[in-house]
Structure formats: C-alpha cells, structure tokens
Amino acid sequence: MFRRVAVVLTCILVSSLFGIVTTTSATPVQRTYIAVIDAGSSGSRIGLFALTGVEGAVETLLFVKPPVPPLSTFESHSSDAGPDGIAPLIAVLDEKLAELGIDPSSVPVALFATAGMRRVEARNATAAKAIMASGRTAIATLGHPVRAARILPGELEAAYAWMDSNGESINSRTATHGVVEIGGASAQVSFETNSSKVPDVLRFTVDGRVFNVVSISYLGLGANDARMEMRRESARGVPCYPNNASGLRPKRYEGSSALPVRSVKANFDWEQCSVEYGRVIRRVGRSPSNSRENDRVTPHQVRDLASFGATHFQIADTIGYVLQDFGIARNKNESRRLKRAVTAVCAGSDAWAQVRAMYPADQFARAPLTCANATFVRSLIFSRDGFGIAPSHLDTNVQRETKWDRGFAWFELHGGSRA
Known part of the structure; x- marks a missing residue:
C-alpha cells in the first residue's frame, strides 16, 4: 500500500x-x-x-x-x-x-x-x-x-476525527474520549462503546486492539447549513442576530446569501433563537437522509446509546471558535457561561456595535454570524433537542484542533483495518 x-x-x-x-x-x-x-x-x-x-x-x-x-x-x-x-x-x-x-x-x-x-x-x-x-x-x-x-461517508469522517483525537490514548493504551464537532455543513459525534450491538457502531482494529466506535454524522446540522435553515423558518433569522439601530455597516447580515437579514430589524433574543434552533435540530435530525444513514438515531437519542453517559467529550471546529470568541474556553459549565456571555454581547438595542468590537479586521467576517452560531452550538451540544452532553463531561481545554484527515493518515500509517 x-x-x-x-x-x-x-x-x-x-x-x-x-x-x-x-x-x-x-x-x-x-x-x-x-x-x-x-x-x-x-x-x-x-x-x-x-x-x-x-x-x-x-x-x-x-x-x-x-x-x-x-x-x-x-x-x-x-x-x-x-x-x-x-x-x-x-x-x-x-x-x-x-x-x-x-x-x-x-x-x-x-x-x-x-x-x-x-x-x-x-x-x-x-x-x-x-x-x-x-x-x-x-x-x-x-x-x-x-x-x-x-x-x-459521514460516519467515517466522524470516526477518523475520533482517531485523530485519541491517537495518544490508543498508543498508551489508556481510556479514550469522545469527540463532538460542528463543521459548516454537518455535525459529528463519536465515542467508544462497550457494546458492538448498538446502532451506528463501527469496529476497527489498530495496533492489535479492537475498538467499537459509535460514529454519527448529521448532514445539515453544520453551523452554516443550520443557520440557513433557521432563517428560512424564522422571519429570516431576526431573533438570532444583533440589533443595528445606528445603521452601521452592514445594512444586511449575510447580504450575499439568498436570505439576507436587515440589520436594523434584527433583535437578538436568546430564548427565541434557541427555540428556532431546536426546531431545526429536530427536523433536520430526523430527515429521511439522516434517518437512513444513522439507523434512525436522532440527535436527542444519542444520549441513550451504550457508554454515552460515561464518556467525556472533546470539542472540534466551530465549537472551539465560539467558546474562544466569547472568552469562556477552558471554564467549567460552559453551557451556563455561554448563555450569559452571548446575551450580554448580542442582546439589546444597537448590540451590533459590541459584537463587531470583538473581532480584528482579519476575522471580521465571523462577526455577523457569531450570535446565531453560538446559540446553535449550545442548542446542539447541551439541550434536550440536541446531544444533551453534561457540561461536566465536556472538555474544552484542548491544545490542538481535531482533524479527521490526520486521523485517517494515522489509521493508515498504523496499519488499521475495519474489523
């Protein structure tokens, strides 16, 4: 090879x-x-x-x-x-x-x-x-x-991300951890289970060890796709974007998209935005394509799979950026802290001035999306509509980004195989 x-x-x-x-x-x-x-x-x-x-x-x-x-x-x-x-x-x-x-x-x-x-x-x-x-x-x-x-396939993307994150644990034969990641178009969750009979389990052999890894991918629950879906259903996303009463640029959030949001009309509301994203998670999670690919396991059912409750998870992709942007990475109970931090910055008249001040010029493109994305991250990770991960089981003190392509390389170079 x-x-x-x-x-x-x-x-x-x-x-x-x-x-x-x-x-x-x-x-x-x-x-x-x-x-x-x-x-x-x-x-x-x-x-x-x-x-x-x-x-x-x-x-x-x-x-x-x-x-x-x-x-x-x-x-x-x-x-x-x-x-x-x-x-x-x-x-x-x-x-x-x-x-x-x-x-x-x-x-x-x-x-x-x-x-x-x-x-x-x-x-x-x-x-x-x-x-x-x-x-x-x-x-x-x-x-x-x-x-x-x-x-x-999405489940292999999730599995290779798990391998990238757990390579050191596999090498040292210590306990593994789960991985939860939100990309632009899809979201993945993966973790080792003590059962080979649960839905969505993939069986791998690496360096003489056999791993049963629950590996699930939800197409349409990436941050960008979920935001577009939310805007189609929620008055073009008004409750998920900061108000711009002063009329500063931009006049429209995501103005080049098919569903621009007039910034002066936006009025961020954490509770309402969370409700809208909950609907998106439920609807997209049980869509025909996701049901077919994921053995009918919807996001809120993942927590019922064997070994989920005992697993500690690490974060990847959009999740890390959101926690970093709001200054709450590496803290305890990110769920509560995230709600407080986002509400403090994104809610209220003319909140856009506060949001835009968070970003230097080379990262400014993230600013119009940050309030919506942060609400979605919390909804998918912690809420009853999403995975329902306990805050005490989420490790945000991650020193390197998880990348599935590195995980594939590690798997191949170590002679891994599907059992």
Missing part, C-alpha cells in the same frame, strides 16, 4: 500528531508517507504525513488550505474539477516534497470529499462521480499513486 524511503535522522526535532519527539540517532529510519486531501464544503486542504519509525510517531510535514474552489462547485463542469480543484493542491504538495528531497512517486494521495459533495451526490450522482474521477485522474497524471478518490 505504501512505499518506504530511508531517511537519516540526525539531531532533528520531530513534530508529530501527538507531541514532540526528539531523536539523536544516526541510524537510517524507514519513513512511510501519505498525503490526504480533504475536499470540504468551503474549500480543500492537503496534508502530508509520515510514520517515522520513532516509537510509532506520525509527523505532519504539510497542512495547508490553498485558495482553490470547493469540488462541489464543479457540478456543471465536472471535467474541470481535477485541473482546477485538485492539481493546484498537488503542486503545493510537490513543492514541499522537492524541498524535502522526496520522490513524488513514493507518496500516495488519498482524496476524500465530505459534506458539500455528499449534497451533490444526493441530487446528481452522475456529476458527483465525474468530479471524483477528474480528481483521481489529476493525481495520477501528476505522478502520485492514488490511495483513494471518493466521497467519504
């Missing part, structure tokens, strides 16, 4: 997925490489990973998100997906390989598309297949073995 290249390590510092490893050995070390492309709903990133042979450490050599169009935007011109959406990523990879003196033919590339392409596949399977074929051709034409080129 992988090709091995001998590399001499002399007094180098290895930055691994799970920590910093130092070696002073002059003995040639066999490295195994893999590159992974995460073709997401907002764009694509590429990572280069290596198994160094130093106590099983996996090193991240490259992890970037160049400005290329998302694969889902090539639905009407699928043949351009490879040249315009994938080839620029391979060019970045090859530049790094040249810098490291690594032969591109020794580095297989795995291309996985996620939520954006799942939507394309649902409405136009022919176009989705052609887009992925174009991506595969681009990788092969540029001299790399193709490890995979397909649309990644």
Whole structure:
C-alpha cells in the first residue's frame, strides 16, 4: 500500500500528531508517507504525513488550505474539477516534497470529499462521480499513486476525527474520549462503546486492539447549513442576530446569501433563537437522509446509546471558535457561561456595535454570524433537542484542533483495518 524511503535522522526535532519527539540517532529510519486531501464544503486542504519509525510517531510535514474552489462547485463542469480543484493542491504538495528531497512517486494521495459533495451526490450522482474521477485522474497524471478518490461517508469522517483525537490514548493504551464537532455543513459525534450491538457502531482494529466506535454524522446540522435553515423558518433569522439601530455597516447580515437579514430589524433574543434552533435540530435530525444513514438515531437519542453517559467529550471546529470568541474556553459549565456571555454581547438595542468590537479586521467576517452560531452550538451540544452532553463531561481545554484527515493518515500509517 505504501512505499518506504530511508531517511537519516540526525539531531532533528520531530513534530508529530501527538507531541514532540526528539531523536539523536544516526541510524537510517524507514519513513512511510501519505498525503490526504480533504475536499470540504468551503474549500480543500492537503496534508502530508509520515510514520517515522520513532516509537510509532506520525509527523505532519504539510497542512495547508490553498485558495482553490470547493469540488462541489464543479457540478456543471465536472471535467474541470481535477485541473482546477485538485492539481493546484498537488503542486503545493510537490513543492514541499522537492524541498524535502522526496520522490513524488513514493507518496500516495488519498482524496476524500465530505459534506458539500455528499449534497451533490444526493441530487446528481452522475456529476458527483465525474468530479471524483477528474480528481483521481489529476493525481495520477501528476505522478502520485492514488490511495483513494471518493466521497467519504459521514460516519467515517466522524470516526477518523475520533482517531485523530485519541491517537495518544490508543498508543498508551489508556481510556479514550469522545469527540463532538460542528463543521459548516454537518455535525459529528463519536465515542467508544462497550457494546458492538448498538446502532451506528463501527469496529476497527489498530495496533492489535479492537475498538467499537459509535460514529454519527448529521448532514445539515453544520453551523452554516443550520443557520440557513433557521432563517428560512424564522422571519429570516431576526431573533438570532444583533440589533443595528445606528445603521452601521452592514445594512444586511449575510447580504450575499439568498436570505439576507436587515440589520436594523434584527433583535437578538436568546430564548427565541434557541427555540428556532431546536426546531431545526429536530427536523433536520430526523430527515429521511439522516434517518437512513444513522439507523434512525436522532440527535436527542444519542444520549441513550451504550457508554454515552460515561464518556467525556472533546470539542472540534466551530465549537472551539465560539467558546474562544466569547472568552469562556477552558471554564467549567460552559453551557451556563455561554448563555450569559452571548446575551450580554448580542442582546439589546444597537448590540451590533459590541459584537463587531470583538473581532480584528482579519476575522471580521465571523462577526455577523457569531450570535446565531453560538446559540446553535449550545442548542446542539447541551439541550434536550440536541446531544444533551453534561457540561461536566465536556472538555474544552484542548491544545490542538481535531482533524479527521490526520486521523485517517494515522489509521493508515498504523496499519488499521475495519474489523
């Protein structure tokens, strides 16, 4: 599956997925490489990973998100997906390989598309297949073995995120933790269970250990998709956005979307916004596609699955940004603190002035979304409509972001398999 290249390590510092490893050995070390492309709903990133042979450490050599169009935007011109959406990523990879003196033919590339392409596949399977074929051709034409080129099921995306977050625990054979993450188009929850008979359980073998992992993904419950759904049902989202009585820019929140919100008419109300998001979570969570993919397990039923109540969870993606923005990360009872912090900033006449002051210029695009996204995060994680995670079981003191593509690389480089 992988090709091995001998590399001499002399007094180098290895930055691994799970920590910093130092070696002073002059003995040639066999490295195994893999590159992974995460073709997401907002764009694509590429990572280069290596198994160094130093106590099983996996090193991240490259992890970037160049400005290329998302694969889902090539639905009407699928043949351009490879040249315009994938080839620029391979060019970045090859530049790094040249810098490291690594032969591109020794580095297989795995291309996985996620939520954006799942939507394309649902409405136009022919176009989705052609887009992925174009991506595969681009990788092969540029001299790399193709490890995979397909649309990644949501449950595997969640499972690989769990592996990325738990790699150190698996290596040290200590207790694992769950992962809850909210992306742009989908939300995932994953945790190890003591039963192989619960719904949505995936069975993996890694380094001689067998893991039963409950792995569930809800398409449509990412922060962006949920916000759009809420706006369609709630007077264009008025109770979830801060009031802008002074008429400062912008005149319309998310003005380029199909459902802009007039900022002067907005009037954030935590309780009403939570009610609106509760409706979205219930409706989207039991949609035909999610019911089919998740064995009819809706978000509020996840808490009834074996081992959920005993699991401590770590956060990923939008959740971390929200807690950081409101200054409550690494605190106890984030549920209560989040409600207080968001209400203090987002509610009241002319609250937009307070919200916009939270963000520097390079992050200002997040400002119009922050009150709505924060309310959604709390609703999905803590409320009875959502997963219902106990605040005492949510660990927000996370030192590194969880990334499913790194988890896939770790799984592959450690010879993992589906049991």
